[in-house]
Amino acid sequence: MSGRSLGKMRGLDESTDLLLRVGQTAGEQVRHGWDAFLNFAARDNVLEVALGLIIANSFTKVVTSFVSDIVLPVVSLLPFLNRNMDQKFAVLSQGPHYDPEKGYNTVKQARDDGALVLAWGGFVENMLSFLGVSLTLFAVAHLYMLVSHNKIIKPTASRCLNCSSWQDGREDVCKDDEVEEDEYRL
Structure with missing residues (x-):
């Protein structure tokens, strides 16, 4: 080589x-x-949060389905609505192929034509879903409090405008607990 x-x-x-x-x-x-x-x-808290998010996601899907598949079709039977809530919209600016005689039948048709659309029906549907989830979670929390006697829903307290101390005395309780802990350390 x-x-x-x-x-x-x-x-x-x-x-x-x-x-x-x-x-x-x-x-x-x-x-x-x-x-x-x-x-x-x-870590325990990370697993608890992950499990909570998974359950909350499933719970939200169930309540959203209940609102959009059961409640809103019944609401849509009202005479002044006469169509599904998710198809209620207002055209703010017409698209280039707008036909004044026919108009737009669906939100998708209007958006595909390039029209500026205010889809207020979808917003109402999402708001009703949010309210449904919120009220159901509130009811579940109250049921849990009745069964377990553990107060998880607490009223909010205000602070003093002059000294910013809590008006419900929670700082006094914390200071008493700290004094007891210091006595045990000695």
């Missing part, structure tokens, strides 16, 4: 070593990141 081919092989070996070192460093960083993620995800 000539000196040239040995030089090329030596260069190949050096770059291979460099690639191996970079790969090992990257692998260590990935393992470190994965371990950090597992430590974060395995």
Whole structure:
């Protein structure tokens, strides 16, 4: 073999070593990141929040379906509505292919034509869904309070305008608890 081919092989070996070192460093960083993620995800409060979000998402879908599939069709039977709430809209600016005799039949048709549309029916539907979810969660919280005697819904308290202390005495309670804790530490 000539000196040239040995030089090329030596260069190949050096770059291979460099690639191996970079790969090992990257692998260590990935393992470190994965371990950090597992430590974060395995905390009790993170798992509780994740479970709560999953349940809340499912609950919201059920209430939204109830509002849009059961309540609103009945409301749409009222004489002055005569169509589904999600199809109630007002055209603010007509599209280029607007026909004054036919108008637009659906929100999608108006938007596809480039019209500026105020889709107030969809907004009303979303507001009713929000109110349904809110009231149902409030009812569930009250039911939980009746069964468990644990007060999770608390009235809001106001602060004094002059000294900013709580008007319900909660700072006094906190100070008393801190004094008791300090006595136990001594």
